[in-house]
Amino acid sequence: xxxxxxxxxxxxxxxxxxxxxxxxxxxxxxxxxxxxxxxxxxxxxxxxxxxxxxxxxxxxxxxxxxxxxxxxxxxx
Amino acid sequence: xxxxxxxxxxxxxxxxxxxxxxxxxxxxxxxxxxxxxxxxxxxxxxxxxxxxxxxxxxxxxxxxxxxxxxxxxxxxxxxxxxxxxxxxxxxxxxxxxxxxxxxxxxxxxxxxxxxxxxxxxxxxxxxxxxxxxxxxxxxxxxxxxxxxxxxxxxxxxxxxxxxxxxxxxxxxxxxxxxxxxxxxxxxxxxxxxxxxxxxxxxxxxxxxxxxxxxxxxxxxxxxxxxxxxxxxxxxxxxxxxxxxxxxxxxxxxxxxxxxxxxxxxxxxxxxxxxxxxxxxxxxxxxxxxxxxxxxxxxxxxxxxxxxxxxxxxxxxxxxxxxxxxxxxxxxxxxxxxxxxxxxxxxxxxxxxxxxxxxxxxxxxxxxxxxxxxxxxxxxxxxxxxxxxxxxxxxxxxxxxxxxxxxxxxxxxxxxxxxxxxxxxxxxxxxxxxxxxxxxxxxxxxxxxxxxxxxxxxxxxxxxxxxxxxxxxxxxxxxxxxxxxx
Numbered sequence: 035x036x037x038x039x040x041x042x043x044x045x046x047x048x049x050x051x052x053x054x055x056x057x058x059x060x061x062x063x064x065x066x067x068x069x070x071x072x073x074x075x076x077x078x079x080x081x082x083x084x085x086x087x088x089x090x091x092x093x094x095x096x097x098x099x100x101x102x103x104x105x106x107x108x109x110x
Numbered sequence: 111x112x113x114x115x116x117x118x119x120x121x122x123x124x125x126x127x128x129x130x131x132x133x134x135x136x137x138x139x140x141x142x143x144x145x146x147x148x149x150x151x152x153x154x155x156x157x158x159x160x161x162x163x164x165x166x167x168x169x170x171x172x173x174x175x176x177x178x179x180x181x182x183x184x185x186x187x188x189x190x191x192x193x194x195x196x197x198x199x200x201x202x203x204x205x206x207x208x209x210x211x212x213x214x215x216x217x218x219x220x221x222x223x224x225x226x227x228x229x230x231x232x233x234x235x236x237x238x239x240x241x242x243x244x245x246x247x248x249x250x251x252x253x254x255x256x257x258x259x260x261x262x263x264x265x266x267x268x269x270x271x272x273x274x275x276x277x278x279x280x281x282x283x284x285x286x287x288x289x290x291x292x293x294x295x296x297x298x299x300x301x302x303x304x305x306x307x308x309x310x311x312x313x314x315x316x317x318x319x320x321x322x323x324x325x326x327x328x329x330x331x332x333x334x335x336x337x338x339x340x341x342x343x344x345x346x347x348x349x350x351x352x353x354x355x356x357x358x359x360x361x362x363x364x365x366x367x368x369x370x371x372x373x374x375x376x377x378x379x380x381x382x383x384x385x386x387x388x389x390x391x392x393x394x395x396x397x398x399x400x401x402x403x404x405x406x407x408x409x410x411x412x413x414x415x416x417x418x419x420x421x422x423x424x425x426x427x428x429x430x431x432x433x434x435x436x437x438x439x440x441x442x443x444x445x446x447x448x449x450x451x452x453x454x455x456x457x458x459x460x461x462x463x464x465x466x467x468x469x470x471x472x473x474x475x476x477x478x479x480x481x482x483x484x485x486x487x488x489x490x491x492x493x494x495x496x497x498x499x500x501x502x503x504x505x506x507x508x509x510x511x512x513x514x515x516x517x518x519x520x521x522x523x524x525x526x527x528x529x530x531x532x533x534x535x536x537x538x539x540x541x542x543x544x545x546x547x548x549x550x551x552x553x554x555x556x557x558x559x560x561x562x563x564x565x566x567x568x569x570x571x572x573x574x575x576x577x578x579x580x581x582x583x584x585x586x587x588x589x590x591x592x593x594x595x
Contacts, residue, residue: 053194053197056194057194057353060186060190060191060194060353061346061349061350061353063346066337066338066346067336067337067338068336069328069332069335069336072324072328074320074321074324075320075321075322075323075324075325075328076182076324077182077324077328077335077336078336079182079183079185079186079335079336079337080182080185080395082186083185083186083189083190083391084391084395086190087189087190087193087387087388087390087391088387088391090190090193090194090387091384091387091388094196094197094383094384094386094387095384097200098380098381098383098384102200102204102376102380
């Protein structure tokens with residue numbers, strides 16, 4: 035990853051914004067009564083939640099690799 | 111009574127006891143080893159132990175029952191809310207582990223009280239944790255009694271069932287402490303996952319296939335596949351409330367908090383955080399699916415009947431011995447929570463009461479012995495509560511546990527990070543939060559004041575405001591300032 039990208043991933047405000055945005059996306063008011071699109075017959079709310087969990091997993095992975103190191107955290 | 115299912119269940123209980131004795135062989139006679147396994151738990155065991163402890167009997171029976179009533183949207187608030195909660199492994203867990211290693215802390219009140227240099231705060235923090243954990247311990251014994259009664263078709267009474275479950279937990283926790291607790295969690299976590307996966311496979315096959323079951327549900331019960339869901343439970347305010355609730359209350363469960371002390375290193379906590387999202391994504395989907403599908407086979411259940419929908423569905427489509435294995439999964443869920451509660455309650459009573467107030471100079475070996483004795487006393491107390499009729503007290507405390515513990519979150523974060531926090535700010539925050547909750551619970555404060563949110567939102571808001579306001583009005587604590595560095 036390029037230096038600029040790594041620098042961003044070591045910034046605490048970036049992570050506050052990333053997790054905050056994901057939390058806002060979990061309250062998807064714009065799709066409150068959606069049923070589709072579905073996958074294997076599973077309705078939107080299941081598919082969407084599973085997608086959120088996948089994004090959360092990736093965020094945790096990057097957070098652990100670039101920000102939460104054993105010695106020091108990133109810059110602020 | 112099906113001999114095969116009972117036989118498998120006995121093998122399962124025997125395995126737990128064997129793990130207890132194996133861990134005993136490598137243990138040391140100190141309180142640090144007994145209560146936090148000498149801070150030696152690695153990433154895989156820590157992750158499975160955190161997950162198994164977090165997922166109680168409610169995950170098995172309660173989720174399915176709730177999905178039966180409210181629909182598949184229940185998955186959204188439970189799975190993502192709990193997965194997102196793992197961010198607290200960084201916010202709380204990392205700091206708790208560091209301070210624990212540096213200062214030898216073993217219990218949550220010990221850290222909070224010592225950092226703020228306040229015995230009063232330590233006592234209040236301890237009281238809140240004990241009051242909201244002890245009834246849950248008894249609830250697990252009740253669940254065990256009911257499950258054994260079902261497993262044996264009523265041949266073993268509920269009371270004897272509760273005694274058996276309590277006795278097994280008592281033996282392996284007394285013998286092996288946190289190490290036994292954590293390693294049995296590995297077996298129990300795997301058993302939970304495998305049995306739930308098998309249950310979904312069996313039930314969906316019985317309903318004509320996975321996609322067919324979902325299609326039928328959407329066609330016959332359209333309100334259960336979207337929001338606002340059955341009984342129109344899911345309003346935006348309720349949705350937001352649950353997301354906030356899990357994030358704040360889960361890390362304040364003392365049995366989860368104490369696991370941060372037991373970690374071998376920060377890497378173990380980090381890996382647990384990463385793995386929590388996929389774990390919750392899978393584990394929480396399975397009972398929710400079975401519960402919602404339950405409407406296709408058993409429509410019109412009322413009262414507490416939906417809480418039995420998971421075993422009812424498995425029993426509908428599988429031979430009876432399979433039901434026995436499923437119930438072992440439920441046992442795994444409740445025992446992995448109960449053993450952790452038992453141990454952490456013992457650690458708090460040993461360190462925060464016995465050593466702090468009764469015998470200040472107690473040696474590590476003495477604490478180890480007292481801790482074991484307290485485990486025995488607590489196990490009998492939990493069993494006694496389970497066998498006697500104190501339902502009103504139980505219901506009140508278990509219903510209020512989540513919000514009651516969430517009140518501790520602002521104080522914990524402030525003690526870990528905020529240099530300006532004071533002991534009076536913390537004490538005021540906890541008391542104001544709990545009193546506000548009492549006001550909501552007993553209707554002294556009108557429910558409408560929460561504006562459609564669960565009480566946790568205004569209750570935590572009050573806690574935060576009092577924490578900040580009182581802290582600025584009083585002199586900061588020296589240790590509190592040091593801990594924030």
